[in-house]
Amino acid sequence: MLDMLGIDLAPVVAEQPDPLLFATVSGAHLYGFPSRDSDVDLRGVHLLPTGALVGLREPEETRSRMWERDGVEMDLVTHDLRKFVRLMLRRNGYVLEQLLSPLVVHTTEAHRELAALAPGVITRHHAHHYRGFAATQVRLFRKTGELKPLLYTFRVLLTGIHLMRSGEVQPHLPTLVREVAEAPAYLPDLVAAKAEQEHGVADVDPARVEADVERLHGVLDEEQALSALPGAPTAYDALHDFVIRVRLAGAGDLSGPGSQG
Template structure:
């Protein structure tokens, strides 16, 4: 599959006259709990030639392809990516820390990883993860029988909120790593680890009676972080000129003769 993905990235470079800077896995495979039928969620950052950026017309700054049963692939232009990085965009921060890297050239990804925690907006990230958790909880885990695999899609963002509060840094991508936060209840951990083990063994987790200990945890953390995030006061401001220099360096390096 990696060979197919690399071939697709080369095709994208030719079709759009761009250079791919890095490409990673971003979905459940990167989080450590794929299903048997999980597709590959490939995300990438790319760069155009210099003249593309020197124009007065608005141009599309994303590349997307139709999703098929195996591959979901899309990317952002480097200028868009840097603008979002300045705002601590959680999706991009996760791409930069994905444990599954398909392609990486130049130094942009490493440059951004090295300053990610310095410019981290804890408020923006917690709001993002709260929105994700709240929506999935509302849609999938309210009935007596629930789509039990959806617990991971609620617990993961809530644990990410806990990580940010505890360590004041970007949370890890792997679900297992998030479970290393001190103070998690033993009964909660036992329930989660049992589900995780079933998932990793390839068992398809579908409708089952809801897990009270997990629902109680979710409701408690949703309430807590909805109040916690309102009290965050941040003074961190991104040095945009630093990102401008990274942008210009990337342009020079990408299209060097």
């Protein structure tokens, strides 16, 4: 599944100072509109030893690194398990997309167990996450006129609408265009244009964009109000027990197959 990247990502996992529960590809590759010069966004969870959390030194709960490998810019961000699960419980759509990404670089049995618990953190309030990010991205589009923030705007609005209706986290824009009837008809053309140029200008009527963005915000509001999703996470206790068990077991609990390509 990762052959399209043309990069061997297994060494990236091996280089990490602490064991990884998982590493997946996020960003434009996950969203379905990478360009030829897109960087590779890797996201995952590392497991700090228990001693790192109980001593005097501040634990390295988040690690971030950017570098170039085989001529491609790489961006790696991992969170310690406890921090990642806390983010899951804060209506954070990003971490759910990372956890459930089908573009898997490295997985473990603990990763699969955590993914199975993910539906228990999804609530109707995740609409706020997608609504807020759409507002940020459309402001950037108005300033620059670039395709990238415009596609991000539509992607997050459609992801939010689809989530409110189905309870499924679907970040892949071409799939959303097929599954969400309200998606603007010109989106496939914009995706094709983005594939040719990472920072290209959107060839679309700004007035039409504004009308479509406003319309989709309205659809998201309506779907949130109608959604059968709960108002609060239901998996808190299960996630609490999971974090304790995996932490106490250490790397020995990260069983199952390793890197995938």
